[in-house]
Amino acid sequence: MRLWKADPGTVRIWGYNTYEALIGRPSPPYAEGKDGDYRITETGREHYRTRWARYAVLYPDVAAPDPEGGPEPWPADLQRTLDRMKGAIELAHRAQWTAHLRMEEAQKDAAKDTAAREGAADEEWYALLLEQAQARGALALAHRERATEEAVVAIRRYAHAVCAAYVASAEGSPAGADLTAAVVAAAHAGQGSTKVPRPPACGLHRVDTAVQEAYGTLAGTRTRRRPLPKQMQSARSAWKDWTDPPEHDLVVRRLLHLARTVAASWTGARCASRSPPSPVIASARQSFWLASSPC
Template sequence: MTGKAQAAWDSLNPRQQAYLHVLFNHDQAAEEQRAADWASGRTLDDRTPASEWRWIDVVTPGSRLTSVQRALAQRDVRDPGVGSTLAALARAGLIEHEEVPRGRSRAVRAKMTRTGRAAVRASLKAAPGRRTGELADWSWEILVRLWREDGAEVRAGGPAVERALLDRKPPLAAQHTYPWYTITEAGREHYRQNWARYAQLYPHVAAPDPDPGEDPWPAAAQKVLDRLRQSVDAAVADRSAAFYRQTEAEDAAAKARTQGGPGGGEVSGEWERLIVEQAQQVQDLTATHARARAEMAARHYADAETRIGPAIGAYVHGALAAYEVSMENVLFDDAVAEAISQAAAGAGAEWVLPPRPAPCGLHDVDSALGEAWDTAAGVRVRRRPLPKQMTEPPPRRGRYRAMLRADPEPPPLETRLEQAWALARATAGQVNDGALRRSLHPPIRQNP
């Protein structure tokens, strides 16, 4: 099946692949939401079949863009031809599509087929879906939490938890006072026997190896990445706070200057003259303090700006080093954290953008990181700008409009820094908790 699925994917042109990939993301998001609702008990009485809730709106009447159109616009796929592209995917058996009445007009919607999902999974080199008897990703996450606590009680609510962990023979968990659970010996054995399979099936779940050896993604490595991100966040937050303090102090100083003296006419008598002089001194002192606060806030603003660039540079270099470690799979334990730290420290204050990351073979990751790096390097140029519905903020009315006018925003960061920061976030989002490493190098240990 994998060979046929890969062949089906390879037979598509880039536009058709983009459409199928976006539809697949929406299909999986709907499936995850359905599972979450079912686990929480919100849809216990909802028996709507998947053949109905899997339909995805592609184009709807009116000026509002659908989430599919927005995702395609981000991929620079917006030229005419929605109908012909969907028809080609339908002829290949990858989707179903139809037009349905919506008011006085009609909407276009599509639904992935099993063949279509298999084709995208082949392009992503993702593991096939779970087999009968295997835990869903959310129930596997709960079992991982129970394993980590090693006998301590864990809070995990929802009737689906009972069906997934308690209704088995033997049960994988024991319930104490609802909703507190502990792992059973059967649960520990299930974890040991099936850890390798689940690690391949759900690489985004950081599940510890039951037979620990060399740790491919130690906690220290994640702490280094988190510290690099926090350094950028702190510098940006300090810059914004200094800007607001400076604006407030400058407004106070300007108000004190325009108010003039406290006197309003002839002053007679020694007592009145003393009151006027004291009021003038207080006003002068207030203006002086406001100017001093504004100058201090300006220095804090400048200091935060000088810290943002090196912090972003260190984050970019560290995140891309983590990406390379995940691809090569030759460093383990403390060596992973050391490689990330050295790359971040080597960026320096006058950092330059690292070389373009080599493709890892996962379509989703290569597409996201390649696009982010090309944008940061200034080599990615859109054929057309994004639709105005995606770039213009929605109109605000009444008190919300007044609030927007009352709160000035700090100047935006340099484009170079914003784009490099976006690249660092995109890279870290793929490698965090070792998810990319588990996707590229799943455990080779097989179940008995």
């Protein structure tokens, strides 16, 4: 990978094993040079082009560029960072749901029938239970609102981070620690805003179509002319006391949809570009069709 990226320049190579893997064993050799400075040969270029997909699967931590100009694989450190941001959203949603269930439980306890009360002792006891249920309900409501705000911030951070990583990959920016730091900085800067810049076109039709449609829905430039059929409409929320979400909740949901679309589309494009049919399989398929052709 270093020889490929340095081409037509040279790379400093040390070690007997590296020398043998690049020059000693291959015939013709994959590199040429002297005194430790080597450049890639045409055989080495062909080896990189034909074996890149296999090596990209075997060594996912190596940010090796696609020889066909496809999307750059995200570094492992960057992927772990994005996974942690995505996990923060899931944790906030879980806390949000738990708080809501606790609030519903407290509301049920506060609404229990207390008609069978006898004497002052029962009155005091039921009054205490009612006060506790109301206090639990108020506390659960506060927890739910806090978890909701944490979820919104986590969604904003994740969306800005994913979009920043996508822009860097689509524009061919160098990968590494600097890219991860830039993505984290973009997430921190965008945690208070739902506005993200329009993602650029990466040249892959399927990816560009999905990403641009999701961005158009978020920006309000793409609207559905007719409502979705009933079987395709999302089910109502299980939170019975909630009605239609306010405008800012809808924007946040669209922002999350954009982030998920970008992440899924880009990962899918990388997987597709890493998995071309092997030369043996391609040759076998060609032989089969030539043999079975009536012409």
